[in-house]
Amino acid sequence: METMNTKPLNFEQNAVLCGADPLPGLVAVELSGPQVIRLFIRGDAGVEKLDKPFSGFILIEDRALIEGFKRPCRLEAMEGNNPFKWLLLMDDWQDLQKAKVHLQKVSGEPPSSPGAPYLFINDPVHQYLLLSGMTFFKGMLYSDLHRLALDIETACTPGYDFSNPERPEDRIISIALMDNRGYSEVIFGGDMDEKTMLHTLGERIRGVDPDVIEGHNIFNFDLNYVIKRARTQNVGLLWGRDGSDLRIRPSRFTVAERVIDYPRVEIYGRHVVDTMFLLQYYDVSARELESYGLKAASLHFGLSKEDRVYIEGGEVDRYYRDDPESLKKYNLDDARETLALSELLGYPFFLQAKIFPYSFQNIFVRGNATKINALFLREYLRQRASVPKPSGGRAFEGGYTDVFVEGVVKNVAHCDVASLYPSIMLSYGLKPGADSLEVFLPLLKTLKDFRLEAKEKAAAAKESHEKAYYQSLQQTFKVLINSFYGYLGTDIHNFSDPEIAGEVTKRGREIIRQMVDWLRNEGAIPVEIDTDGIYFVPGKDISGEKEVAALVERLSRSLPAGIEVLTDGIFPSMYSYKKKNYALLDEKGNLIIKGSALRSKGMERYLREFLSRMLRLILEGNSEGLHGLFKDYSVKLEKHLFPISWLTKRETLRESPRGYLEKVKAKKRNPSALYELALDSEREYRAGDQIAFYVTGDKKNVTVYENCKTVSGYDPRNPDENITYYKAKLKELYKKFASDRG
Numbered sequence: 001m002e003t004m005n006t007k008p009l010n011f012e013q014n015a016v017l018c019g020a021d022p023l024p025g026l027v028a029v030e031l032s033g034p035q036v037i038r039l040f041i042r043g044d045a046g047v048e049k050l051d052k053p054f055s056g057f058i059l060i061e062d063r064a065l066i067e068g069f070k071r072p073c074r075l076e077a078m079e080g081n082n083p084f085k086w087l088l089l090m091d092d093w094q095d096l097q098k099a100k101v102h103l104q105k106v107s108g109e110p111p112s113s114p115g116a117p118y119l120f121i122n123d124p125v126h127q128y129l130l131l132s133g134m135t136f137f138k139g140m141l142y143s144d145l146h147r148l149a150l151d152i153e154t155a156c157t158p159g160y161d162f163s164n165p166e167r168p169e170d171r172i173i174s175i176a177l178m179d180n181r182g183y184s185e186v187i188f189g190g191d192m193d194e195k196t197m198l199h200t201l202g203e204r205i206r207g208v209d210p211d212v213i214e215g216h217n218i219f220n221f222d223l224n225y226v227i228k229r230a231r232t233q234n235v236g237l238l239w240g241r242d243g244s245d246l247r248i249r250p251s252r253f254t255v256a257e258r259v260i261d262y263p264r265v266e267i268y269g270r271h272v273v274d275t276m277f278l279l280q281y282y283d284v285s286a287r288e289l290e291s292y293g294l295k296a297a298s299l300h301f302g303l304s305k306e307d308r309v310y311i312e313g314g315e316v317d318r319y320y321r322d323d324p325e326s327l328k329k330y331n332l333d334d335a336r337e338t339l340a341l342s343e344l345l346g347y348p349f350f351l352q353a354k355i356f357p358y359s360f361q362n363i364f365v366r367g368n369a370t371k372i373n374a375l376f377l378r379e380y381l382r383q384r385a386s387v388p389k390p391s392g393g394r395a396f397e398g399g400y401t402d403v404f405v406e407g408v409v410k411n412v413a414h415c416d417v418a419s420l421y422p423s424i425m426l427s428y429g430l431k432p433g434a435d436s437l438e439v440f441l442p443l444l445k446t447l448k449d450f451r452l453e454a455k456e457k458a459a460a461a462k463e464s465h466e467k468a469y470y471q472s473l474q475q476t477f478k479v480l481i482n483s484f485y486g487y488l489g490t491d492i493h494n495f496s497d498p499e500i501a502g503e504v505t506k507r508g509r510e511i512i513r514q515m516v517d518w519l520r521n522e523g524a525i526p527v528e529i530d531t532d533g534i535y536f537v538p539g540k541d542i543s544g545e546k547e548v549a550a551l552v553e554r555l556s557r558s559l560p561a562g563i564e565v566l567t568d569g570i571f572p573s574m575y576s577y578k579k580k581n582y583a584l585l586d587e588k589g590n591l592i593i594k595g596s597a598l599r600s601k602g603m604e605r606y607l608r609e610f611l612s613r614m615l616r617l618i619l620e621g622n623s624e625g626l627h628g629l630f631k632d633y634s635v636k637l638e639k640h641l642f643p644i645s646w647l648t649k650r651e652t653l654r655e656s657p658r659g660y661l662e663k664v665k666a667k668k669r670n671p672s673a674l675y676e677l678a679l680d681s682e683r684e685y686r687a688g689d690q691i692a693f694y695v696t697g698d699k700k701n702v703t704v705y706e707n708c709k710t711v712s713g714y715d716p717r718n719p720d721e722n723i724t725y726y727k728a729k730l731k732e733l734y735k736k737f738a739s740d741r742g
Contacts, residue, residue, distance in 0.1 A: 009450060009453055009457065012138050012354055014446060016379050016439060016442070016446070017355055017375070017443065017446060018135050018138070018354055018355050019133035019357060021133040021134040021135075022138060023039075024138045024139030024140070025042040025043050025137075025138070025139060025140060026039060026041055026042075026134060026136050027041065027047065027137070027145070027146075027211045028241070028270060028271070028359075029125045029134070030125070030242075030268055030269055031054065031125065032051060034092045034093045034094040034095070035053065035054050035091055035092050035093075036053065036054055037051070037053070037125075037128050038050070039051075039052060039134075040211075040269050042140070042211070046209075047241075049241075053091060055091055055132075056090055056093060056124060056127040056128065056131070057087055057090070057096075057381070058088040058096065058103065058118055058119065058120050059084035059086070059088070059118060059119040059387055060084065060103065060118045061083050061086070062085075062086070063075055065107060065117060065118065066086075066099070066102070068102075069098075069102045071090070071095040071098055071099065072090070072091070073088055073089065073095070073099065074088075075087070075088055076089065076384060078380075078384045078385055078387070079383075079384060079386060080386035080436045080437075081386065081436070082385075082386035082387050082388040082436065083387075083388060084118075084119055084389065085386045087384065093124045096124075100118075100120045100122075103118045103120070114390055114392065119494075123362075126357060126358060126362070129357035129358070129378075130357045130377060130381055133378065133382060135354050135356065135357060136353040136359070136360055137350060137360075138354055141465075142343070142346075142350045142469075143180065143465070145180075146180070146209070146210045147179060147211065147213075147214055147339065148178070148205070148208055148210035148213050149177070149179070149213075149214045149215060149336070149338040149342075150176070150213055150214070150218065151335045151338060152174065152175050152176075152221075152222050152226065153174040153176075153316055153320075153331050154170060154171065154316070155170050155172075155189075155316070155317055155320065156170055157170055158317075161314075161681070161682065161683070161710075162681070162682060162683040164682065164683070165224070165225045165232070166232075168232075171189070172189065172194055172197060172198075172226065172229055173189035173190075173320050173327075174186060174189060174320070174327055174331045175187040175197060175201055175331075176331035176332045176334060176335040177204055177208070177335065178336055179208060179210060184335070184336075186332060187200050187204070189320070190320070190324050194233055195233040195234075198226070198229065198233060198237070199235060201226075202235075202236075202237060202238050202239055205239045206243075210270065211270060211271065212270065212271045212272070213239075213271070213272050214272075214275060214339065215273075215275070216274070216275045216276055216334070216338050217274065217276045217294075218274045218276075219263055219272070219274050220262050220263070220686065220689065223246075223248075223263070223265045223272070224263055227246070227265075239267050240267055240268030240269055240270070241268055241270060246265055247266040247267075248263050248265050249263070249264050249266075251365075252687070253277075253364075253365035255277070255280045255281060255284060256284045258280065259688065260277075260687065261688050262686070271359060271360040271361040273342060273360075273361065274364075275294070275338050275342050275345070276292050276294075277364050278341065278345040278349075278364075279292045279345070282345055291650065292690065294337055294341070297341060298337040298340070298341065301341070301344060303337055303340040303341060303344070304337065305336075308337075309326055309329045310330070311326070311327065311330045347468065347469075348472050348475055348476045348479070349363050349364055351472060351473055351476045352371070352476060355371075355480075356371045356374055356375065357374050357378055358374065368480070368486065369486055369487040369490045369496075370493070371480075371483075373493040373494055373495065373496075375443065376435070376440070376494065376495045379439050380437060380439075387494055388432075388434035388495060390491060390492050390493055390494060390496060391496055391497055391498065391499075392491050392498075394502075395498075396489070396498055396505060397502065397505055397509075399505055399508055399531035399532070400508065400509040400512045400513065400529060400531065401531055401579050401580055403527070403576055403579050404525075404529075405527045406576050406578070408573060408576075408618060408621070409527050409537060409574045409576060410573055411571075411572060412535050412536065412537055412570070412571045412573075413535070413537070413552075413567065413570050413571075414533060414534070414535050414536075414571070415515075415533060415534055415536075415552045415565050415566065415567055415568060416532050416566065416568050417511065417512075417515075417532045417533070417563060418564045418565075419448070419478075419481055419482065420511070420531070420563075421485035421505075421508060421532075422444055422448065422481045423563055423564065424504050424508055424511070424563070425441065425444060425504060426444060426448070427560055427561060427563060428503075430500050430503055431500065432488065432495045432496065432500060433497055433500065434494075444481065444484050447477050447480055448477075451474050454470045454473040454477060455474045457470045458471045458473075485504055488500055488501035488504065489501035508531070508532070511559060511560070512532070514558075514559065515565070516529065518558055519534065519536050519555065522555075523539030523540065523541075524536045524537060524539050524542075524551070525537040527574065527576055528574075528576050528579075528582055530580055535582070539551075545567075548567055548570055549567045552565055552566065569586065570587065571585060571586055571587070572585055572586075572587060574619075575615060575618055577595070577597060577598060578595075581595025581598050582594055582595060582598070583598060583615040583618075583619060585616070585619040585620070591612065591615065591616050591619070593612065598615065604647050604648065604649055605645065605646040605647075605648075606637075606646040606730070607729060607730065609646070610629070610630075610730060611733060611737065613629055614626060614737055615737070617629065618737070626734075626738040630730070630734045630738070633730055634727055634730060634731075637726050637727050637730065640716075640719045640721070644694060644711060644714045644716070645692075647694050647695075647721050647726055648693060648694045648711050649692070649694075650690050650691070651674045651690065652689070652690050653674065653678060653685055653686065654687060655687050656685075656686060657675055657679050657685055660672065660678075660679075661679060672705055673693060674691055674693070677691055677693055677708060677709075677710055681710070691710060692710065692711040693711065694709060694714065694721050695721065696720050696721065696722055697725065698722060698723075698724055699722070700725055700728040702722060707722065
């Protein structure tokens with residue numbers, strides 16, 4: 001294991017945060033028969049197996065609910081006045097399932113019902129972790145986790161755009177494997193038939209014995225394809241640590257506004273991680289990725305090697321036939337970049353697995369509020385305290401946003417309240433009403449203290465791996481801290497409290513208004529408010545970083561104890577467009593754009609780039625350059641000088657194409673280019689998949705769903721993009737932002 005030069009942060013020893021059981025090296029937990037839990041523990045000698053008696057539970061409101069149930073069980077009364085006062089404990093998972101059926105029959109309420117007088121969790125591993133206080137990876141660094149990347153290349157029958165695992169002529173032709181310990185290999189179709197390839201793949205996975213199998217779009221493509229081809233070839237995929245076949249079932253998860261359907265694959269004793277999920281989590285806040293594809297992401301993050309091989313999808317068959325060595329290298333480069341992407345973006349989730357009572361694979365698909373609820377539930381179970389029922393949703397007013405000055409503003413400073421809502425909760429003692437154990441605020445304070453300590457250790461770290469560890473740790477704590485408020489406002493979790501959430505936002509609005517009034521009294525001019533921060537023009541006698549910092553420090557001292565305001569930058573120029581939409585030019589000449597109206601992923605790239613360049617000219621006061629920019633882009637459109645990727649839209653399917661078609665037939669929704677292309681494709685699309693398409697035709701006002709093509713169908717020798725349509729959109733954008741300036 002790597003060693004730390006600085007004294008490590010002892011957050012893993014905090015029983016409330018990371019569970020009371022300090023067992024180190026836990027890399028997997030599986031149910032092994034109805035009465036046995038098998039632990040996989042990584043130590044100096046490798047991975048050892050340890051069997052423990054299973055123990056599971058159901059929370060119930062009234063002990064009378066279990067009367068007449070004949071299976072062995074124990075009933076414990078829990079302290080407090082919350083509704084779930086009784087803990088039903090059982091040592092057999094099958095008996096626990098029977099108890100659930102009994103409770104559903106007696107109460108008339110299914111487990112998913114908010115009004116059910118019992119709480120049943122349909123995951124034996126999650127139940128065991130909640131009761132035991134164990135979490136994954138204690139005492140481990142990310143590099144201690146054994147990770148194996150898998151990437152496949154497939155053949156496609158001539159005349160088709162996509163390889164189809166259910167088409168007999170299509171097949172797997174190359175499988176790249178690479179782990180984080182120096183192993184790499186390509187299992188190549190030129191050396192063996194597909195059946196032998198699949199057998200060999202299973203042998204390698206069992207031999208390498210990774211804790212985690214990673215891939216980019218591994219669920220919807222690689223594993224989905226491998227599973228279907230294995231069925232065709234009558235090959236068992238015995239990848240489990242007990243020699244078992246992998247399991248697959250439909251699943252979905254939500255990232256911000258995106259709902260993603262995927263075939264969940266479970267491998268006994270291992271975890272499966274899709275790096276495409278990591279990208280989507282990253283882009284929720286960054287909103288800067290043009291694509292969630294592996295190559296685009298690797299280029300964006302600077303992970304691609306100089307000699308990286310690139311092969312277009314339609315060229316794979318030719319390389320397989322004429323240049324197999326290049327195809328092998330290309331395949332391995334995909335695996336290498338998958339490992340690198342996971343190394344970059346996966347660290348926070350590894351750290352979360354030390355905290356939350358979920359398997360590593362489930363950490364990626366559980367929302368922050370759900371994870372926080374599990375922390376409270378685990379501690380209440382440990383102390384045998386009664387548990388509340390979800391309070392139900394109640395509307396409350398959100399944060400304060402406003403814009404006071406529109407247009408270009410010079411010499412703007414920005415200040416914000418450090419962790420506004422968490423600071424308010426701690427300063428005013430705002431916690432869920434049902435939190436009888438007083439877990440909420442002490443845990444929030446603990447996370448805040450740990451984050452500050454992690455930031456200090458990151459600044460002091462000498463070695464790069466230390467700095468990366470503490471940076472990821474402080475970022476993990478930051479996300480959790482900021483999620484406590486969101487948790488309060490939910491309506492499905494046990495300790496949520498929308499009334500208290502409303503009180504938090506009320507106090508937040510009061511503090512921001514107090515800050516605005518204070519700044520005005522000091523001669524400053526507020527420009528824009530964005531929930532927890534203010535852009536403002538300092539007074540006439542204030543200029544420079546020191547003077548602004550002194551002003552903000554005095555502002556901070558004027559506020560209630562525990563509310564700290566920090567300077568967050570000084571900008572020579574700001575373009576204030578409307579609420580939460582603005583552009584900034586910093587002192588180094590960097591352009592920062594905020595808000596969907598100025599940086600919409602719904603815009604084609606040529607429009608985003610045009611708007612970005614236009615905003616820079618506006619901020620620099622170069623009105624004369626605006627018309628020239630518009631003319632330049634118009635000419636490039638006319639001469640087909642933009643890559644087709646700059647004219648495409650990449651959209652996500654929110655529902656299945658079949659569901660869309662039924663709604664269109666029932667006249668419950670209008671036709672859509674995205675779904676019509678999905679229906680016309682030979683590829684099987686699911687909710688969560690993306691399609692890139694462009695508009696064809698020659699008129700400005702065209703029906704897009706009748707005049708569009710996927711990017712894969714574009715022929716640069718015979719360009720058919722609708723120039724009139726794209727020029728009209730360019731002109732509309734130009735007029736909106738620049739016609740009154742040029």
